[in-house]
Amino acid sequence: MSNNTTIDLVKTPSLILDEERMSNNISGLLSRIEAQSVTFRPHMKTAKCVEVARRVMTSPRGPITVSTLKEAEQFADAGVRDILYAVGIAPNKLDAVLALRAKGVDLSILVDSIAQAEAVAAKARLEGDPIPVLIEIDADGYRGGVPADETETVLAVGRALHEGGAELRGILTYSGATYECREVDEIRAVAERERRAATRSAELLRNAGLPCPIVSVGSTPTALFSRDFTGVTEVRAGVFAFFDLVMAGLGVCSVDDIALSVLATVIGHQHDGRRILVDAGWMAMSRDLGTAGQRVSQGYGVVCDLDGEIIPDLIMSGASQEHGILSLRPDSRRALPDLPIGTLVRILPNHACATAAQHHRYNVVSKGSREVTAVWDRFSGW
Structure with missing residues (x-):
């Protein structure tokens, strides 16, 4: 379609x-x-x-x-x-x-x-x-x-x-x-x-x-x-x-090969100034923490800008049902990026199967383009 x-x-x-x-x-x-x-x-x-x-x-x-x-x-x-x-x-x-x-x-x-x-x-x-x-x-x-x-x-x-x-x-x-x-x-x-x-x-x-x-x-x-x-x-x-962060952690692919991401909107900032809230919680990303046992834990996912470029050191570190918490990696010396309310980000998943299962369709784009060229239905159930 x-x-x-x-x-x-x-x-x-x-x-x-x-x-x-x-x-x-x-x-x-x-x-x-x-x-x-x-x-x-x-x-x-x-x-x-x-x-x-x-x-x-x-x-x-x-x-x-x-x-x-x-x-x-x-x-x-x-x-x-x-x-x-x-x-x-x-x-x-x-x-x-x-x-x-x-x-x-x-x-x-x-x-x-x-x-x-x-x-x-x-x-x-x-x-x-x-x-x-x-x-x-x-x-x-x-x-x-x-x-x-x-x-x-x-x-x-x-x-x-x-x-x-x-x-x-x-x-x-x-x-x-x-x-x-x-x-x-x-x-x-x-x-x-x-x-x-x-x-x-x-x-x-x-x-x-x-x-x-x-x-x-x-x-x-x-x-x-x-x-x-x-x-x-x-x-x-x-x-x-699709690949995912677990595959990248195994050395099977690079993070740049990951074709799947979840689009989310910044909806708030916690008062400690160290965390950003988005409208994609575990219902959108899944609860999969598959990289936790690898050399680098990616939390619930790696955060990119709207064009799919990785925002350095920013990960989804926590998630409730409809809220995702973005923060810097624990060892990062960077400043938290300025992402005002309404900013759109894309989050790369740990486990493509589990994240895709939370959604009913794919919005298809090409690298470097913001045009949605197609919407493909996916199905679920047994």
Whole structure:
């Protein structure tokens, strides 16, 4: 949807998306993935937006990854046909999965237990639809998945699917340990551990006579810094299109690469002369303090001027529901900038997924321009 306005006329708080930065981020990762001769399956959980998906997908029909069935439904309505729902399946969601598949969507799902596998296989037999399934492998103890060293469980899950009536489509891993890394070399080590866990599990299945056509790995950090994709068939990544302060703190991107910000208005000044109030609290920014454990804590976000240029040492240091508190970093020797009531600022988020989830649309701009060139709807819910 086009929009004839400028950023200074947008109501606050609102979500601003720098299309030029986003395009650069996308082309950078796509070029790297293409050079590795593997399939790219972008994760749309961050964007939740058809217009962004069209710029990230390698074809109008996909493939993509989603984190909710609502996403799957929305992207299916937009013509996407190859979708992976990459959250462990709950049996009560299988009817929704089958409904999408009945519409011609090649929707695959994820399991990491024998109980899930048996439930999916039973539903597949009952409905006469060999639901395609990937087994999630836990490479680092971060979240879900069958532990990579529990080979008998991996085989049991595989057999329950393959022999029970579902389609065993492959293996998937996700290494959340990258978020605890402090150096790029540490990310590379995590990426290699992820790859080995996936490929060894795939080999285990194949040696047992079970199919495993897909070996899926990835997150934004490992997709960008893995040195070896041997044995991998597809890579997933999501936040790379926008980036955020957590990614910058990991060394995955620079702060200048961050394409997402929240537009806010100065609404007051606290009497101690050291804090500025804006109309974007945690309802606009989220409560995510993901940089708190990194070398540099960014509070709730880094403050920029209306054109997206960083205001030195100014961060959102506190937040209540609808109030954001801006102040200088504790070690700063600068004077608090003069930001009169009514001044517009843009705040870079810690976690793009969480901040975007607070908003219903993107106001699209280009770097260095105040023109809003488009307004793109985003969706939420499950």
